Amino acid sequence: MHRIEIEAEINLMNENRRYARENRKILRENGAVAVNIMGAIGSGKTLLIEKTVEMLGDVKIGVILGDVVCSADYSRISKYDVCARAINTGKECHLDAHLIHETLKMMSGLDLILIENVGNLVCPVDFDLGENFRVVIVSVTEGDDVVEKHPEIFRLADVIIINKIGLAEYVDADVDKMERDARKLNEKAKIIKMDLKLNAGLGEWIEFLRGVLDVSRNSGRSCRT
Ligand SMILES: Nc1nc2c(ncn2[C@@H]2O[C@H](COP(=O)(O)OP(=O)(O)OP(=O)(O)O)[C@@H](O)[C@H]2O)c(=O)[nH]1
Numbered sequence: 001m002h003r004i005e006i007e008a009e010i011n012l013m014n015e016n017r018r019y020a021r022e023n024r025k026i027l028r029e030n031g032a033v034a035v036n037i038m039g040a041i042g043s044g045k046t047l048l049i050e051k052t053v054e055m056l057g058d059v060k061i062g063v064i065l066g067d068v069v070c071s072a073d074y075s076r077i078s079k080y081d082v083c084a085r086a087i088n089t090g091k092e093c094h095l096d097a098h099l100i101h102e103t104l105k106m107m108s109g110l111d112l113i114l115i116e117n118v119g120n121l122v123c124p125v126d127f128d129l130g131e132n133f134r135v136v137i138v139s140v141t142e143g144d145d146v147v148e149k150h151p152e153i154f155r156l157a158d159v160i161i162i163n164k165i166g167l168a169e170y171v172d173a174d175v176d177k178m179e180r181d182a183r184k185l186n187e188k189a190k191i192i193k194m195d196l197k198l199n200a201g202l203g204e205w206i207e208f209l210r211g212v213l214d215v216s217r218n219s220g221r222s223c224r225t
């Protein structure tokens with residue numbers, strides 16, 4: 001890489017860090033918890049958000065939907081009584097802290113902000129959004145080697161969801177292997193085996209969210225400072 005390209009990349013990353021700090025400050029001041037939901041295309045990110053909104057009727061929720069183009073996910077979420085905003089990234093394969101900054105500023109008075117990142121397991125890794133928690137959702141239909149092939153995103157996750165487990169037998173996926181791979185990469189993450197269509201694993205997910213919301217409400221501050 002040329003020196004000018006390296007400098008541009010360093011500036012970009014510094015700028016992202018600066019906006020991530022700003023975003024964290026906004027969240028702290030608003031007393032909201034933000035969750036960055038990452039995962040491959042079609043792994044179940046939007047369905048996870050839909051189910052979460054349905055199950056947390058007593059929580060004030062905001063949803064930021066990142067997509068390269070179009071508003072299909074936004075149309076799904078805007079049916080619910082939540083504050084939803086879509087962000088199209090154009091050619092970019094990830095959200096960044098600057099892209100969500102103005103939207104976050106508008107989202108006051110909320111307890112929980114769910115951010116759907118652009119579908120893939122590579123690009124979002126380097127871009128801290130200022131979120132409090134990082135969630136990675138993969139599905140068995142991506143192949144049971146999907147975890148070992150994308151180590152970095154799993155290393156940084158607070159929660160790892162292995163979704164569509166009800167389909168495992170039809171695609172010859174070994175769910176336990178996926179869980180072992182995830183644990184090898186990340187000793188601390190909460191790992192949840194899930195099937196959103198069968199409502200499996202959702203209780204554990206909601207319990208996790210209620211836990212972090214209580215902590216945030218009790219301490220009046222966000223968790224990753
Ligand atoms: N059988 C089964 N289907 C699921 C499950 N979770 C999601 N789906 C289906 O998988 C497809 C993709 O789900 P979405 O929630 O749109 O996935 P996404 O990750 O938001 O996809 P992108 O936004 O395109 O990256 C939809 O048809 C869902 O109904 C699951 O646990 N089991």
Ligand SMILES: [Mg+2]
Binds near residue numbers: 046
């Ligand atoms: Mg989606």
